[in-house]
Structure formats: C-alpha cells, structure tokens
Amino acid sequence: MNSLCDLDKKELTTRLRRIEGQVRGLQRMVEEDKYCVDILHQINAVQGGLKKVGLKILDKHVHGCVQRAVKDEEGDDVINELMEVLAKFTD
Amino acid sequence: MNSLCDLDKKELTTRLRRIEGQVRGLQRMVEEDKYCVDILHQINAVQGGLKKVGLKILDKHVHGCVQRAVKDEEGDDVINELMEVLAKFTD
C-alpha cells in the first residue's frame, strides 16, 4: 500500500540524512574510543531526532490517511492499526 | 577525555552499521511514498536498536569508568555526570 499521507518529503529527507550522519558519527566515536558519556549524549540526540521525524509522520498520517478512511467509513481498521504502532512508539 | 570503558567495539560497530542501514532504508521509504504506518514501525525498530546500544554502553560505563572513579575517590563527579545523561535517556 502506498502512502497517501502527503508527507513533506524534502523536510523528512533532510532530517533523516542528518540522523544518518549522526549514526555514522556514533560509529566513529566508538572506533576512536571517545568517552562513553559523550557517546550516550549523542545517542540521546539521535533518539530525539527520530522521535521528531516519527511525530511529523504521525501528524500527517492522522490528518491525512486516518481522516480519509473515517470519511470512507473505514476508520476503525485504520485506527486499530494506528493504535498498534502508537503502543510501540510510546515505549 | 578518552574512554576507558572497554566497549565491545566490534559488536557496537555491527549494531550501529545495521542502524545506519535502517536509517537509509527510512529515507528510501519516504522517497518511494511507502505507507506511513510502515515507516513508523521502522522508526520504532531503529529506536529499539539505539536503545540497546545505549544500554550496552551504559553497562560498560558503570562497570568500568564509574567503578574505577569510585575507587579513586572521584565517584561523585562521575555519578553526577551519569545521572545527567540518564535523565535524558529516560525521556
């Protein structure tokens, strides 16, 4: 199934590239024996970046796909699916 | 400051490379208009992977650096620093 969620691809791609760069930075930090607390702070930064990406996609999904499904009387299925991913997202 | 934490570099590097690949996969998913719920599940997977890496580093840090600092009578500073990063890690 392809998304009809009208994601802001450019913004998401920019954010994900930065996250990719941060993950490569983490590999370098490990390789170069950087201080573990600094590595942990960097991991927190990546987690924060990913959370922001997740919330942006979630926002588009609920405003887009979920609203459309509700109007097409297919809301319950899409909402069950949403709740499932949310339960994990809140871990 | 360089780490004396005796990280398992090989294991961490393997994990971080997999995470990097997953983040690149996320970019592709966005590019190819994949279904947003699938993207969100993939983000959850990356978060889980990063959390595992974080816990592994934390474990080595507390067993290693923190224990050593305590024995050198410098425990309080290292523990304050640890608590600061933990407060963010638990967000």
Added chain:
Amino acid sequence: MNSLCDLDKKELTTRLRRIEGQVRGLQRMVEEDKYCVDILHQINAVQGGLKKVGLKILDKHVHGCVQRAVKDEEGDDVINELMEVLAKFTD
C-alpha cells in the same frame, strides 16, 4: 467539555484504584526504608499501569471523539489537540 468517548469506566476505575494502591505502597516502602532498587521496580510497575490506562483512553478517544469530529468536518482541530498530547505521552 464533557467526554463523548464512551470510556469503559468500570475497567478504568479498577485499574486506577490499583495504581492508587501501588502509589500508597511506594510511600510505605519509602517510609520503611525498603531497598531502593525494589522501590524503582515498583515505580516501573506503576508507570506501566498508567501507560496502559493512557493507551486505553487514547484508543477510545480516537475511535470515538476523533472519528465523530472528522465526520462533522471538525477533524483538524481535534487532531491537532491529539498530536499535542501524544507528543508529551511519548516522552
């Protein structure tokens, strides 16, 4: 504004009473100098219980209020409000 979300009051009340009892238990543990790690495990249990309550309310809210609002062409406001509470819930 009163809820039209059709919460399962009986189940939620039972869960919240158990959580209240657990919080009182935490006070006792502190009072009686119980081992801090045991207190921390109990805090984790309460957090897990609250999260479950939150997810149950969220589920009813999205299936109920949000769907109704979407059908009444007032979806966007209700969804913005939802996203705001979700951003905090995922902390």
Added chain:
Amino acid sequence: MNSLCDLDKKELTTRLRRIEGQVRGLQRMVEEDKYCVDILHQINAVQGGLKKVGLKILDKHVHGCVQRAVKDEEGDDVINELMEVLAKFTD
C-alpha cells in the same frame, strides 16, 4: 534488604502524596466523564512526577549503595542489578 541509600524521605513522601492525589483526581475525571484529552494530559503529569521520583531515588542509590558496594569489592553484582532496573525504567 533494607536500604542504606539515605533517601530524602520527607521530600519523596510529599511528592508521592501529590501523585496519589493526582491518581485519585484521575478516577474522579473518569467518573465525571471529563474530556479524554484532559485525562490524558493529567496522566502525562503523573508520569512526569513518577519519573522525577524515580530519578531522585536512582541518584541516591548510585551515590550511596552503589559507591559503597564498589568500595567493598561487591560492585559488579549491584551494578548488574542496577542495569536491570534501568533497562525497564527507560521503556
């Protein structure tokens, strides 16, 4: 095992009583059909309060019990136990 962690009992008890009151408030909100989003915000507040209590106990535990155990050459066991509770705390 009794705690030697020197918790600030008065402060923790005050915080936990406030949390207990908030959980009772949640029960009232459910009973009185309050708007679910308001209930969810209140749940977030309780989670935040519990997290703060957890971090305070953790801080005392690491500064107290863990340091003492390390000096007594029993650090590894206490740290393994700490890591176990931390893994859940970060969920």
